[in-house]
Amino acid sequence: LNIPNSSICFPRHPWQNVTYAFWLRYPNPFASHVIGADVLERSVDPVTGVLRTTRLLLKSGVLPKWAPKGIVKSPETFVIEESEVDPKTHTMITRTKNLSHARVMQVEETQIVKLSPENPEWTTVRTEARVISRFGWGLTQRIERFGAKRFADNTARVRICDCSFLMFSAWPNLRYF
């Protein structure tokens, strides 16, 4: 089973600033769950001029009350983030997924950051997430629904920020564990 979710946002900031803010988004008070972030690989494709980055993020987290004891050893989660920035087409794509606890719940989040078709000084951010649990014992659906709801809640919080600069502070939304 896989529960797709998506949301779209229109920050009134130029694309360049939005992508720059992406690299600067931690630490911030809206994402205190992110403990650390490290670059593992980074290169510019000599042919296309696209910047590719792989980062490793470490997050703290809390388990839901109904989770069986010992379902995960530690609520800390490592998340891998892959991104591509194409300055020619004004497109940034980021993909994140959790490395730890992937058997319990795997969350894959994609974000596409483009120039707004309405105004070249604005930006469009589309977010999509997939929640997959391979865990047995009749908990799979519950875990997936929990994951999907957390995504919706976090996205709602982001919307309250009215797609301003602040929305990047909660990015990625992966607060699950």
Next chain:
Amino acid sequence: MSSSIGANCTELKARYDSCFNKWYSEKFLKGSTETECEDLLKEYKACVMTIIKEKQIDKLLAEARKESPFPSSSSTSS
């Protein structure tokens, strides 16, 4: 600036990040494909790799990176 996953790599990370941020905003976004900060990145990455081995997440990482996230990606590394 955020911390590194390994506390003792944070200083190397800070030096690399400030170099990258300057390059990203002043060069890359303005059309340059010439990379800078490579030596700082090398030093910082070496530090992070020792932490990854210590925390025993190297296998998880290798597994996750088998699937290429972008169809256009080749296996180039910096």
